[in-house]
Amino acid sequence: MTDRTLQSGTLICTRRCGKETVSLEPDDFKRNFSKVSYPSPKENLFMLAETAPCRLSPSIVTPLISLADGLAAFRAFLKTEFSEENLEFWLACEDFKKTRSAAKLASKAQRIFEEFIDVQAPREVNIDFQTRELTRRNMQEPSLSCFDQAQGKVHSLMEKDSYPRFLRSKIYTDLLSQTQRRLS
Structure with a gap:
C-alpha cells in the first residue's frame, strides 16, 4: 500500500x-x-x-x-525554448540501445548521427567538438554504446539548464495541479 x-x-x-x-x-x-x-x-x-x-x-x-x-x-x-531536439536525441538514443538486430544497428546509428550529431544536421544538438568527433569515430563500428558520450552531454545540459527552468514554468505547475486533482 x-x-x-x-x-x-x-x-x-x-x-x-x-x-x-x-x-x-x-x-x-x-x-x-x-x-x-x-x-x-x-x-x-x-x-x-x-x-x-x-x-x-x-x-x-x-x-x-x-x-x-x-x-x-x-x-x-x-518547444517553447526551441530546444526539443535535445529530448528527441535522448529518446532516440534510448530506443537505439534496445536494438538487438546487428543489421538494423548500423542504419539506425547512421540515421541518428545524420539527424542530430553531424554538423548542420536538421536537428543538431549542442555538443562540443571533441564529443562530436568521438561519436563520428564510433560510427566506424557502431555499437549500442556509440552515442553514450553525446547522450550524456545532452542529458547533462537538460538537467542543468532546461529542467530547472521547466520546474519553474507554467507548463510544469499546470501538470502538478492536474495530477494533484486526479489524486484527490
Missing part, C-alpha cells in the same frame, strides 16, 4: 519498504532519478511513488521523461 502526498514540488511516498521522499527539485534531480527504473511510459507523473527509489537499475532514466504526462509536458516546454 502506498500513500502519496505532494508538498511544494516534493512527492512523499510511504511504502512497505519504508518511508521515501522523492524530490522533484532540480538540485535533487540527478541523485534521485538518474538510476530509477519505471514500469511504463503510460503511467502518470505520480506513479513515480510506486517504484522509486526501492528498485534501482543501471539504466539512466529520467523519470519525468519515462512517464507519458511528464514527457508531453517537458516536450511542450522545450
Whole structure:
C-alpha cells in the first residue's frame, strides 16, 4: 500500500519498504532519478511513488521523461525554448540501445548521427567538438554504446539548464495541479 502526498514540488511516498521522499527539485534531480527504473511510459507523473527509489537499475532514466504526462509536458516546454531536439536525441538514443538486430544497428546509428550529431544536421544538438568527433569515430563500428558520450552531454545540459527552468514554468505547475486533482 502506498500513500502519496505532494508538498511544494516534493512527492512523499510511504511504502512497505519504508518511508521515501522523492524530490522533484532540480538540485535533487540527478541523485534521485538518474538510476530509477519505471514500469511504463503510460503511467502518470505520480506513479513515480510506486517504484522509486526501492528498485534501482543501471539504466539512466529520467523519470519525468519515462512517464507519458511528464514527457508531453517537458516536450511542450522545450518547444517553447526551441530546444526539443535535445529530448528527441535522448529518446532516440534510448530506443537505439534496445536494438538487438546487428543489421538494423548500423542504419539506425547512421540515421541518428545524420539527424542530430553531424554538423548542420536538421536537428543538431549542442555538443562540443571533441564529443562530436568521438561519436563520428564510433560510427566506424557502431555499437549500442556509440552515442553514450553525446547522450550524456545532452542529458547533462537538460538537467542543468532546461529542467530547472521547466520546474519553474507554467507548463510544469499546470501538470502538478492536474495530477494533484486526479489524486484527490
